[in-house]
Amino acid sequence: MKKIVLTVNGEKRAIYVEPNDVLLDVLRDKLGLKSPKCGCERGDCGACSVLLNGKSVRSCLVFAIEVDGCEIETVEGLSQNGLSVVQEKFIEMNSFQCGFCAPGVIISTTELLRKNSTPTREEIQEALAGNLCRCTGYTPILEAVEKVSHDNKENHNHNINKLYSSSDIGGSDE
Amino acid sequence: MVVAHDFLYQKPSTLQEALNLREQYGKKSSLLAGGTDLLVNIKESRLSPDIVIDIKGVPELSILEKRDNSIFIGSAITFTELIESPLIKNSTPLIVEASHTVASVGVRNRATLVGNICSAVPSLDLGPALLVYKTDVVVESVEGKRVIPMDKWFVGPKKTALLDNEIVLGVLVEIPELKNGTSYMKLGRYSGEDLAQAGVGVVVSENFEYKIAFCAVGPIPKRALKLEEYLNGKEFIGLNDELSQIIQSEISPITDIRSSKEYRRHMVEVMVERGIKLALSRL
Ligand code: FES
Ligand code: FES
Numbered sequence: 329m330k331k332i333v334l335t336v337n338g339e340k341r342a343i344y345v346e347p348n349d350v351l352l353d354v355l356r357d358k359l360g361l362k363s364p365k366c367g368c369e370r371g372d373c374g375a376c377s378v379l380l381n382g383k384s385v386r387s388c389l390v391f392a393i394e395v396d397g398c399e400i401e402t403v404e405g406l407s408q409n410g411l412s413v414v415q416e417k418f419i420e421m422n423s424f425q426c427g428f429c430a431p432g433v434i435i436s437t438t439e440l441l442r443k444n445s446t447p448t449r450e451e452i453q454e455a456l457a458g459n460l461c462r463c464t465g466y467t468p469i470l471e472a473v474e475k476v477s478h479d480n481k482e483n484h485n486h487n488i489n490k491l492y493s494s495s496d497i498g499g500s501d502e
Numbered sequence: 503m504v505v506a507h508d509f510l511y512q513k514p515s516t517l518q519e520a521l522n523l524r525e526q527y528g529k530k531s532s533l534l535a536g537g538t539d540l541l542v543n544i545k546e547s548r549l550s551p552d553i554v555i556d557i558k559g560v561p562e563l564s565i566l567e568k569r570d571n572s573i574f575i576g577s578a579i580t581f582t583e584l585i586e587s588p589l590i591k592n593s594t595p596l597i598v599e600a601s602h603t604v605a606s607v608g609v610r611n612r613a614t615l616v617g618n619i620c621s622a623v624p625s626l627d628l629g630p631a632l633l634v635y636k637t638d639v640v641v642e643s644v645e646g647k648r649v650i651p652m653d654k655w656f657v658g659p660k661k662t663a664l665l666d667n668e669i670v671l672g673v674l675v676e677i678p679e680l681k682n683g684t685s686y687m688k689l690g691r692y693s694g695e696d697l698a699q700a701g702v703g704v705v706v707s708e709n710f711e712y713k714i715a716f717c718a719v720g721p722i723p724k725r726a727l728k729l730e731e732y733l734n735g736k737e738f739i740g741l742n743d744e745l746s747q748i749i750q751s752e753i754s755p756i757t758d759i760r761s762s763k764e765y766r767r768h769m770v771e772v773m774v775e776r777g778i779k780l781a782l783s784r785l
Contacts, residue, residue, distance in 0.1 A: 330511075346508075347508070347509055347510060347511035347554065348504075348505040348507060348508060348509060348544075349505075350504075350505060350541070353504065369545065370542045370545070370546075371538055371541075371542060371605070371608075371609055374606065374608055377608050380611075383582070383611040383612075384607060384608045384611060385608055385611055385612050386538070386608050386609065386612070388541070389537055389538050389541045389542070389609075389612065390537060390541070390612070391511070391534075391537065391541070391554075393511050394513075394534075394537070394556060394558070436607065436608065439607070440607075454602075454607070455607055457606050457607075458605065458606020458607060458608050458609065459606075
C-alpha cells in the first residue's frame with residue numbers, strides 16, 4: 329500500500345492504494361464518488377470519464393497510484409454550487425433517457441466548453457465521439473450543447489453591441 | 503473490475519534510474535506512459551509484468567522540440583499535445599491529421615504516440631505518417647543509445663525491434679525540405695473509438711515526389727515503394743489499371759471483425775486516389 333495525496337473536487341484527500349488499484353474503482357469505492365460509471369472498463373465507452381488536471385481521461389484506464397499529486401474533478405464537483413449551464417440545458421432539452429452516459433458526456437462537454445465556449449457542430453461531435461449512449465441516438469445531446477454554444481455566441485455579440493452602442497452615445501455628445 | 507494481477511510500481515525521476523530498472527527486470531517489466539493499452543492488456547491478462555515502470559517522471563521523455571531539421575517527440579508526449587502544438591502543425595501536419603483520428607479526446611489526452619508505435623498493432627493510425635516522413639526511433643539501454651529507422655521498427659503484428667532492456671526516448675521526425683501537401687485517409691466504421699479498417703498516408707512534394715504508406719491492410723504499417731516509384735515525377739490524374747495492379751500488389755489485407763479483405767482491397771484504391779488528390783490540393 330502506498331499513500332497518495334490528491335485534490336478531488338477542490339478538497340485534498342489522502343488515501344492508501346495498491347499499485348493495481350484502478351482510478352475508477354478508487355473514486356467510487358474509496359472516495360464515494362459515484363458519478364463516474366463503469367461501462368466497458370476498456371476505454372471504449374467514456375462512462376467513467378473524469379477531469380484529470382483539467383483534461384478528460386478514462387478513469388478505467390488510469391492506475392490510482394499514477395495520480396498522486398494531481399487534481400481530479402467529477403460531476404459532483406462541477407455541480408457543487410448548483411448545476412452548470414450545460415447541465416441545465418441537458419435537462420431542459422430532455423437529452424438523456426437512462427442517464428448512464430450522462431456523467432461522461434457532461435465531463436467531455438465541460439472540457440470542450442472551457443476551451444471553446446462557442447464550438448461548432450463538428451467540434452461538438454469530435455469532443456463527444458468517445459461517449460457512447462445506448463438510448464438517445466445522440467441527437468438531443470448534441471442539440472443541447474449546440475444550443476449552449478449558440479447562446480454563448482449571442483451573449484458575446486450582445487456584449488460587443490453594448491460596448492459599441494455606449495461608445496456611439498459618447499460620440500454623438502460631441 | 504479488480505485487477506487480479508499484482509505488480510510493483512516505480513516512477514523513476516531520472517532516465518538512469520529508469521534504465522537500471524529496465525535492465526534489472528527486462529522482460530518482466532512493462533513501461534507505462536498513457537496506459538491506454540497497458541491497462542487493457544493487464545486487465546485482460548495478456549500481460550502480467552512483475553513491475554510497471556511509469557516513465558512520466560523522466561524529464562527527457564516529455565520533450566517536444568525542433569532539433570536541427572527534425573522534430574523530437576518524447577515518449578511521454580500525448581496525442582493531444584501533438585494536436586495542439588504549433589510546431590507540429592507547421593512542419594509535419596500529417597501527424598496532426600492522423601492524431602485527430604486516434605480513438606477519442608479522452609484517450610488522446612492520455613495516450614502517447616510512442617506508446618502507440620510500441621503497441622504496434624497493424625491498424626496503427628500514426629504508422630503511415632511516421633513512414634512517409636523520414637522517422638527514426640531513438641532507444642536507450644544501460645549499454646547506450648541506438649537509432650532504429652521507422653521501416654525497421656515494426657517486425658510483425660504487435661512486435662517491434664525494441665529489446666527487453668531498452669526504453670524508447672522518442673522519435674525524430676525529419677521535416678521535409680520541399681514544399682509539400684499531405685493527407686491521411688482513414689476508413690473506420692464510426693469515429694470515436696474505432697480502429698482503422700484501412701489507412702493511407704500521403705506526402706507529395708512540389709516536384710511530384712510521392713511518399714505513400716498504408717496501415718491495417720497488412721501485418722505491419724508499410725511504405726508503398728513500388729507505387730511511389732511509378733508515380734514519381736508525374737502529376738497524378740487518376741487511377742488506371744496498371745496503378746490498381748500495383749496498389750493490389752503492395753497490400754495483403756485479411757478478413758477480420760472490422761471488414762473483409764475484399765472490401766479492404768477495394769477501398770484502398772479509392773483511398774489512394776482521394777488521398778493523393780487531397781494532398782495535391784494542399785500543396
Ligand atoms: S468504463 Fe471506462 S471507457 Fe468504458
Ligand atoms: S441515456 Fe442511456 S446511455 Fe445515454
